[in-house]
Amino acid sequence: MQLGHRPKLSGNLLCKVVSIMQIDTKITNQTHTFTTMASEPKFLEKGNLSGFLQSYDTFMLDCDGTLWEVDHITAIPGIDKAINMLNGLGKRILFVTNNSVHSNLNYKLKFQNFGFDAPEDHIFGVAYATAVYLKDIAKIDGLIYLVGSPGMASEFSKAGIDYFGFGADPDKASWDPKDLLEMEFRPNVKAVVVGYDEHFHYNKIYKAASYLQDPECMYVASNDVEISFPLAPGRMQPVTGTLVKTVSTAARKEPIVVGKPHPLFLDCVMKKHPEIVKERTVFIGDSLKADIGFANNVGIDSAFVLTGTHNLDHMNSGEFPKPTYVMKSLADILDI
Amino acid sequence: MQLGHRPKLSGNLLCKVVSIMQIDTKITNQTHTFTTMASEPKFLEKGNLSGFLQSYDTFMLDCDGTLWEVDHITAIPGIDKAINMLNGLGKRILFVTNNSVHSNLNYKLKFQNFGFDAPEDHIFGVAYATAVYLKDIAKIDGLIYLVGSPGMASEFSKAGIDYFGFGADPDKASWDPKDLLEMEFRPNVKAVVVGYDEHFHYNKIYKAASYLQDPECMYVASNDVEISFPLAPGRMQPVTGTLVKTVSTAARKEPIVVGKPHPLFLDCVMKKHPEIVKERTVFIGDSLKADIGFANNVGIDSAFVLTGTHNLDHMNSGEFPKPTYVMKSLADILDI
Structure with a gap:
């Protein structure tokens, strides 16, 4: 985006x-x-x-x-x-x-739609690049809390990454600290990963910020410079940068960012090429x-x-x- | 909070x-x-x-x-x-x-619970103060999009403020710009007001940021210095400051803030006293x-x-x- x-x-x-x-x-x-x-x-x-x-x-x-x-x-x-x-x-x-919304396979199909083609291993959507970073560079061995897009879920699954949190949050919304304390938290979460998420919700901010209180839990963002996008006059679509800023604010931490202009994206590309x-x-x-x-x-x-x-x-x-x-x-x- | x-x-x-x-x-x-x-x-x-x-x-x-x-x-x-x-x-x-979660009446009952009492017009929860600001100081005449708490909804209703948006967002979550463009937007929204909202959701960020593209639409926050609150070890509750920062980021605007330490809170108190x-x-x-x-x-x-x-x-x-x-x-x- x-x-x-x-x-x-x-x-x-x-x-x-x-x-x-x-x-x-x-x-x-x-x-x-x-x-x-x-x-x-x-x-x-x-x-x-x-x-x-x-x-x-x-x-x-x-x-x-x-x-x-x-x-x-x-x-x-x-x-x-x-x-x-x-x-x-x-x-x-x-x-x-x-753009973290799509998987590499989605891109391949989109390219064909526009009249050209590419081998899947020549496509580096940031969803895929983030999976490469987690698996091959950070070598995270354990559970990941994903606040992300369908493309990220798909690439994470394909890479064999053990993640949860994708889709609508299952817990009932509540302002009551008692309810917040009763929500389920999984043990040994090794990383929180934030990308574009149309199901972004108060409960997800709470859970991401909470997991990140563990100093051993890594904080990774797919990308951060894309903040919001004017879809039409009077229509401003928030994109990944806004969501990352939200989690960073609540958690009081800054993420490792995979996406451009951060150099990490090249490390991910060169890992495969x-x-x-x-x-x-x-x-x-x-x-x-x-x-x-x-x-x-x-x-x-x-x-x-x-x-x-x-x-x-x-x-x-x-x-x-x-x-x-x-x-x-x-x-x-x-x-x- | x-x-x-x-x-x-x-x-x-x-x-x-x-x-x-x-x-x-x-x-x-x-x-x-x-x-x-x-x-x-x-x-x-x-x-x-x-x-x-x-x-x-x-x-x-x-x-x-x-x-x-x-x-x-x-x-x-x-x-x-x-x-x-x-x-x-x-x-x-x-x-x-x-604390914007509660109405003044809630506070009165809470005080009684703790063994003291107060006349309701001596209680200035920021939910009430925000209603005073909108009604008696900014004198907003028209519709308000509220991203806020039950206390704010209750105080706004009592003040006769015409608001909508309270509670869970009714639209289906989607990353597709086509769906986002089809969501219902009301005309003549005069202000977006952000406070604590346990139903804070991607769609609300999108709608708030979109309404705020109208230069005539005022942007008001109940409070902003309270960012997140450590409920328990490993449990970090995001509060109003985080939600305000999110909307400000997506909308690329800064709000008028009612809550302490902003001097506006005293104007609201002195309007009544x-x-x-x-x-x-x-x-x-x-x-x-x-x-x-x-x-x-x-x-x-x-x-x-x-x-x-x-x-x-x-x-x-x-x-x-x-x-x-x-x-x-x-x-x-x-x-x-």
Whole structure:
């Protein structure tokens, strides 16, 4: 799930891009050193696309706002052909998304719906990545209290993780401390994991905060930078970041976070793909905070696309991490 | 509801108090001016109790941790007699509590249970105070979305406030934006009010954050400093502050807060008791943050009691507002 404004794509966009980039360069010339100027984002177009494609073997792609619009439904023209072209060039494509609602299998089916395909082990929904973290990195041996999505439950089951708490909380709501103290708590809970949960409820906050009073109980969040999402005018959907903030507040603890922009996501990907060479890897995404921030945090190159969360004004505001490249859409690679 | 540690009351407490106060005074002598020294808390004991009682006409008393222990159940010895003594001296006693679970009538019955009584219009549960704020100060004319407690619903009804949302949310939980967009939203919601709500649920966060996208819709919280409360070892009860933080995060807005330590609570009290003279009023409570902070914020004297949330180490840590006076328990006034 992604935040923020959907950019208005128009025929004049390229002109606008070039014009803003020029202004930017001018300012840069006046006030910055050559090194800073060299790190300003390069706009990808016909002349430099071939070099761009040759520079990388691994293309990590964000999903919402990059492969389809942030409404999760509307196709972005040409994305199917672009993915198929990268496949044809023999590139390793990895799909890396903070959306924790879906399992990797769901993503595979969604990709097919949009006209391209991917092997399941090339898909890293944060639900799956969180399972990889718990199983292969933290190596948690024991019970996990999950405040999470169907996708997380599905990936946890597939990984053989012993979890409970998924779905509506079974206990009756009560403000009475006596009732709260009588609710069932399982012994030896080794971790509390928080992701997107449409059944998020007072009882779950109480239970998560309570388990976390045990200093041996680990606190893991699938992702945290996505706070709430404007679904429509006057409709603001809370997403994982809000739920994580709630549990952190009540428990007075901060979680280990798997999702972008946290570097842990790359550890999870490389656990399954140790063959990846960071210098030959580029991350392509629409969120300056999550995607470009992630690339910068782990030290890989990045390309910022204007089909989702952020636009050029955001990029030039100085408030967000700077990408290596900018392009209107991932489909621009077809212009080669 | 109150936070934190319950002080260990013991026979040695007075010695400890005097000893800490002495150390404190010594440090003060060395490093502070006379004005600061004069503002160090005075310990109330036999010698100065009579002057203390003569200095004030209005005694504002916190409830949880001041009239009974923070578990809401255990009596503090002598409190009934102390209240009855203040009544006998013709003092105006006002009960001012951030606990939003109960209505004023509930408090009256609870007082009777503990052996004292109060006219209902001398009780200011924050549920009632919030109703006073909405009706008599903000003068909200229209519908209110309430994420709150039975006490708030009861006080709102009594005040003739037009509210909805109380109790379990009626809509089916769903992660699907399509379902979220189909949920019923009422037009012309003039305010979202958040308090303690044991039915707090994802759908309520979504609805509150959505109504708050209207810049004309006011955002009010009953209280915010009480975050979570250790009910028992390994049992951490989230309270109003956690729920308010959640809605604020999703809505990206900050509320107007009625509860202590915010000065608005005094405006609500004085709306009903305009006869109060601040110079002749003292606030007595166990929370340095909520009670003593409130007294300092509104410019009235305060007495800190050691029967609840905070202890002398907290008081001397420099991290909390300083009271005018300290006493072991409100019941100490019986030593006169």
